[in-house]
Structures are given as C-alpha cells and as structure tokens.
Amino acid sequence: xxxxxxxxxxxxxxxxxxxxxxxxxxVYAHHGIYVGNNKVIHFTRGRGEEVxxxxxxxxxxxxxxxxxxxxxxxxxxxxxxxxxxxxxxLDCFLxxxxxxxFEYSVTPALFLGKARGGTCTIAVSDPDEIVVHRATYLLENxxxxxxxxxxxxxxxxxxxxTGLLVVDQGRIGRSGQAAxxxxxxxxxxxxTPLRLVTTxxxxxxxxxxxxxxxxxxxxxxxxxxxxxxxxxxxxMARLATGTLVVNNLALSxxx
Numbered sequence: 202x203x204x205x206x207x208x209x210x211x212x213x214x215x216x217x218x219x220x221x222x223x224x225x226x227x228v229y230a231h232h233g234i235y236v237g238n239n240k241v242i243h244f245t246r247g248r249g250e251e252v253x254x255x256x257x258x259x260x261x262x263x264x265x266x267x268x269x270x271x272x273x274x275x276x277x278x279x280x281x282x283x284x285x286x287x288x289x290x291l292d293c294f295l296x297x298x299x300x301x302x303f304e305y306s307v308t309p310a311l312f313l314g315k316a317r318g319g320t321c322t323i324a325v326s327d328p329d330e331i332v333v334h335r336a337t338y339l340l341e342n343x344x345x346x347x348x349x350x351x352x353x354x355x356x357x358x359x360x361x362x363t364g365l366l367v368v369d370q371g372r373i374g375r376s377g378q379a380a381x382x383x384x385x386x387x388x389x390x391x392x393t394p395l396r397l398v399t400t401x402x403x404x405x406x407x408x409x410x411x412x413x414x415x416x417x418x419x420x421x422x423x424x425x426x427x428x429x430x431x432x433x434x435x436x437m438a439r440l441a442t443g444t445l446v447v448n449n450l451a452l453s454x455x456x
Contacts, residue, residue, distance in 0.1 A: 207301040207320055211291070217329025219305075219358045221319070222298035230319050232303065232358040233294055234336040239276075241294040242336040244357035245285050246347045284343030286357070305362060312421065313414050319355055323423030326362045335361040335433040342437055364430045365422050 214220070216237035221230040233243030277289045291300075304311075304321035312323055326332065344357050360366060422428055431439060 207304060209300055209302045211300060213302070214291075214300075215329065217332040217362075219303035219326075219332075219362050220294075221301050221303055221355070221358075222295045223301070224296075224298065227317075230301075230355075231294070231296075232319075232354040233289075234332060234358055234361045235291070236288075236333050236336055239291050240288055241291055242286065242288050242340050242361075243294060244339075244344050244347065244354045245287055285347050286339050286342075286344050288340055303358065303362075309418070313418060318417055322359065323421055324359070324363050324365060325423070327364060331364075332361050335364070338433045339436075345437070359422060360436075363422065364432070365428045366431055366436075367422055367425060367428055 214235050216235060218235040219232065220235050220241065221232040223230045231243065233241040235241050274290060274293050277287075277293050301320070305324060305326040307321045307323060309323065312321055315321055339357070339361070344360075345352055347353065418424065
C-alpha cells in the first residue's frame with residue numbers, strides 16, 4: 202500500500218482490518234471490519250442496503266451500487282431486526298469489487314497526498330482484538346440510524362478501529378468520503394471570492410485544491426477536537442439518553 206493505492210490481496214487480510222471496496226464508477230466505497238474466517242461485519246441502511254439519503258442523491262448512489270445476486274448466500278447472517286449492522290462473507294461484501302485496506306496512523310503529508318477521502322486517517326488504531334470485539338458487539342446491538350453523511354459504513358468501521366466518535370448535537374459523523382463529497386463543492390465556493398485577488402486560471406485551481414485539502418484535513422477524526430472515546434458497551438445507552446455532551450470547546454462524556 203502507499204500513495205497511489207491501498208489495494209491488498211486476500212492472503213494479506215487479518216482479523217481487525219478495516220477494509221473497503223469501491224463501487225461502480227468509484228462514486229462511493231463500502232467499508233467494513235474483517236473479523237476472520239472469511240467474515241466481514243459492516244453497517245448498512247438496513248437489510249443489506251448500503252446507501253440511502255432520502256434525497257435525489259439516492260439516484261446517483263444507488264445506480265452505482267453492485268448488482269445483487271438473486272440467490273441467497275448460505276453463509277451470510279441475515280439480520281431480521283433491520284438495525285443495519287450485518288455479517289457477510291467476504292465475497293458478498295466485495296460484491297465483485299476490488300479489496301482495499303484502510304490505513305491508520307498516516308502522516309499529514311500522506312493524508313493530503315491521497316486526493317480522495319475515505320482511504321486513510323491520521324488517527325491511531327486500537328489493538329485488533331479490541332476492534333473485533335467492538336464489531337461483534339455492534340453486530341448484536343446496532344449502531345444507531347444509518348445516514349450517508351452523518352452515520353455511515355465508514356463511520357462504523359472507524360469507530361470499531363479507534364473507539365472515537367465525532368459528535369455533532371448528539372449525532373455521530375462525519376466520514377472521510379462524506380467530507381470529500383462536501384469538501385469539493387465547499388472548495389469551489391470558498392475559492393470563488395479569491396477571483397478578486399487573482400484572475401489566473403491556474404491560481405484559482407491551486408486555491409480550490411488548497412481549500413479542499415484543508416477542509417479534508419480539518420475533518421479527519423485524527424486531528425479534530427470535537428471527538429470523544431466511548432466504550433462500545435456504553436455507546437448505545439449514552440446515545441439513547443443524550444449523555445454525549447459538548448463542554449465548552451472539548452467533548453466530554455458524563456459519568
């Protein structure tokens with residue numbers, strides 16, 4: 202793995218890995234935690250649906266999704282309660298796509314060198330056994346309501362790896378690929394006023410790229426200040442009772 206690609210072979214997988222696979226046309230990537238024995242635990246909209254916004258954006262996202270087999274996989278666990286966290290075999294998770302491993306503890310230079318979000322973070326991963334424990338616990342208990350921008354499959358996998366949550370008025374969020382989707386238009390908007398400073402096309406492009414990179418970096422869970430580390434056993438209870446609260450400029454967890 203490196204600057205250009207996080208692609209790996211199946212023989213390189215180990216339990217506790219955060220993996221992902223790009224869907225058609227690289228519109229979005231689906232993320233999960235490999236727990237060993239050819240199994241991946243991942244977060245979906247419910248009953249295996251990977252995306253959903255409730256907006257016109259669904260047309261783009263769903264059209265880029267994998268073609269699902271009409272034959273039920275005999276090895277995958279079917280969740281009846283529809284809470285969204287599911288266990289699938291590696292083949293079903295990949296849905297014909299290529300296997301990639303999400304990188305942790307990357308340097309700021311490498312992070313900014315990866316133009317597309319949702320592939321790495323500056324944050325440090327916890328030990329693999331803790332990662333597998335979190336994913337297995339959430340398979341039984343859920344991870345809240347799925348939201349493509351605020352609480353998605355990448356947020357789930359990053360939480361399993363780090364135990365960190367970004368809390369915005371009691372909501373979980375925001376993933377690297379969501380930050381990229383938002384950061385692109387944001388860069389264009391913020392750089393527009395700078396046309397008064399430079400009318401050079403290359404200067405404007407460089408400014409837009411700079412704003413985009415800065416927005417991605419600021420949104421990374423490894424550098425944000427509005428994060429809190431929560432034990433998985435406490436997660437659902439604290440979210441349900443609103444005990445994840447903002448205390449001045451830093452987040453704290455009430456006892």
